[in-house]
Amino acid sequence: MHRRGFLAAGLATVLASSRALAQTKMDDMSMPGMGGHAGHDMAAMAQDAVILPEGQVLRDLPMLANEADRPGLFRARLTAEPAIARFAEGRDTPILAYNGMSPGPLIEAFEGDRVEITFANRIDSEASTIHWHGMPVPADQDGNPMDPVAAGTERVYAFELPEGSAGSYWYHPHPHGKTAEQVYRGLAGAFVVKAKADPIPAEYGDTMLVFTDLRLAADGSIPSNSMSDLMNGRVGDHVLVNGQKNPRLSVAKGARRRLRLYNATNARFLKLAFDGATMTIIGSDGGLLAAPVAADEILLSPGERIELVASFDMPGPITLYTLGYDRGWMGPGRPADAGLTLLTVDVSDSEAETVPQLPARLRPIAPFAAPVLSRRLVLTETMAMNPTGMEMGFLINGKAFDMGRVDFVARAGEIELWEIVNQADMDHPFHVHGTQFQVIEHERDGAVSKPPYLAWKDTVNVARGETVRLLLRQDRPGQRMYHCHILEHEQLGMMGVLDVMS
Template identity: 65%
Template sequence: MHRRTFLTSVAGLAVTSVVGALVAIDKSSKSASAMDMGDMNMGGMDMGGMDMGGMDMGGVSNPRAEGMPVLPEGQPLRELPRLANQSGEVGLFRANLAAEPAIVRFAEGLDTRVLLYNGGNPVIEAREGDRIEIDFRNGIPDQPTTVHWHGMPVPADQDGNPTVPVAAGASQRYVFDLPQGSAAPYWFHPHPHGHTAEQVYRGLAGIFLVKPEKDPIPAEYGDTILMFTDLRLAADGSIPENGMMDRMNGRVGDHVLVNGEKNPVLAVAKGEKRRLRLFNATNARFLRLNFENASMVLIGTDGGLLEAPVALDELLLAPAERAELVVAFDQPGPAKLTTLDYERGWMGPGKPEEAGMTLLTANISDSPAPAMPALPAKLREIAPLPAPVKSRRFVLSESMSGMSMAFQINGASFDMNRIDEVMKRGDVELWEIVNKADMDHPFHVHGTQFQIVEYEKDGKVTKAPYRSWKDTVNVVSGQTVRFLIRQDMPGQRMYHCHILEHEDLGMMGLLDVQA
């Protein structure tokens, strides 16, 4: 449904329904598959001439407003904690993982209740060919959860999808093997239907690095993880629940953090090159990035290295996407990783200011770095997927029925008990993702990686600029994206929008991969 139609429909609601939302909105179910517009507080929206500007729709607050917490900046970039391998056996990674409440201090004098894995956002590092055994415990009171190994080629029953929840207080052992050719920057996060968005914005996320047997990127470049998360704090240090605008647009916080810090600093020498792995672990924030006073080269995406490096002036990371860069710091002085404006579509008031944030500052010294080896011109081979045996079409849309709004795929909201698509294991298919909604939607498929073929908008077709493996692709409003995909393991897999509020509100489907 187009935004203009949506706003016109909402404008017809009675004033009493709007005012009643001031009480009802905070009591609405976080696990519903549709938003009740009768409970909607329409602050700041033009309601057919009525000025509703004084009402709060749970939108983005201003962190510099009086009384709002101010986060410290300029601390050294912290390394995320590593999950220790408890196995002494070569080729086996075994560890314990728990999702639990914790208290952290983002702002001075304020305690914030969060959810963390083993007290933090850990990094699991393993190698192609390794066997993984993770004993997971759900320590979240009164909520189910899962651990979804985002983008990883794992068996369907080990994928942590919402059909196999782990109850509060219960445990689950995840066991899978990492096949050859699977080296890539993955991540993991919860995926319980109706609770995913909340558990992620409260802090649950971790990194899973699968390393190759032989890495073509020079070791002298290092291997630096930058995990972007999105934080909203109330004046008392608490994390507010989602409001109506969050459910409509996806939650965008007041602070973008890097490894849990605001604008940390990285010390580098003149002429130094760094390998940076970027992870967008936010619920809904699109990050259009550039590096002032430094040059960027893209070397990898969600599914690992490209065939050859690609020079960049800027990079767009949609929610859940990853990218690997080599950044050259050739001029002394500060080099800032900053955000540019990005129009991803916004419904209603409270559109956040996306441009002008400094996420990371690299301080480049006058002292020259030791001579660094050149980046290889060839990184690896990516075999093209063969011609598809079948095509499928998925239409992303918003829908209103009476006073309820839902986010849908092919006209339907997610139903745990309904199989939406059936696919044969090993078959290559062409999937066509059509975005008829008013905002961008990052589309994610579980259990495999795909190869983008082309983009189409307003009748203009653009081929993919390079071959790569992806598990998440941003589909711009009004755009169609076509990609080739193959599932190599049987079982039930999810496909969905990775704006997590939209996923919880129904923009998800269930694929049955048959042997």
């Protein structure tokens, strides 16, 4: 259905039914300008806009301490719990936090390590999980919605980090029906797996930039999702970097910095550029590329990560800012996503000490062999009338997520070709649990193109009207999720279950 017709019908939503098709009635919700208390009226919001301080020194993410008493083991504790943050002067904001902070503490471990993390769920009356996004963990340690941790209880997540798994991963909740809310209330954190032999010069540093976005009411509270949020995915009013708005980073002229960028928002697409620094892409979701790739701009859809080397050769303030990107939008209230300054880098007049060159080769990446089978996944949106009003949902192959249904059965170790076809009215970032895949082809309006470089990915944006073809292999048995990483769309049905047999 075209989105104009979709809106004209009056719209309804989604939340949970017995089959896990999230479907919400219109009894107490409305579109902006249509009455009701849940509409996100942009004009009204602007009148009560909350001003956040800018220009603070970029903070390093606090490290999660390793409590293990021997090498090769990372043992720690993560607690999800209510907390109070102060984003704006004079306003306390109730949030959810890991170990009292949002974003959560940075976890760093090495290839070959064993990880044992005790997770305590202290969220009132809500189940939660920890999903180790992109990480090669066993299915029963993946934190999927079929394996909830009840409020007031604990569990241990334990897994090995295999050789070759170095990369920029992250962790977030994945409970059935509550993922979107728990993430926008503050639960997300970065997890870096380090290589024992890293080809990137240590002089470049290793700086995490975790992007989240925030919506605050006039009293400092975080409003619930509106009808527009459910349709489009929640886009906040402020983009934060490591929990700060437009923080500042100081470097010497000629410096090169290694930057790991994480899009940990529910639904915001970030098309990024520097206004006075050059960018070189060195890594993607699943770690380093085979060779560096120069870039003028990058697009990070929700859930994606990228590693850059930024070269600061000119003195003065240099900004990392957003460019416009049309990812499709239903109804009024489309956010202004261009021209936002996310980070200011103060480049001094003094020269940096001798800076080593970036290696021409980073690591080998072997292309997958020919697939043994192909799958076709068609992404659509739907709206239907029922006796109580309208219902909407986001579907894969015409079906909404059902936690009791297996959609595909695969065999561990077999290479598959997945064809992701987006017939919906907006872009959908597509994520697969349990593995890293290789994108081999994009097709749109009959034109076929290859990716600019070979990379390991676990999330790829599928633009509206586009088909993305990827090769993947699941190496560990068990049930895995695949879904849109606009978290509201995942929650409204755009998710499926892959059962991997040994």
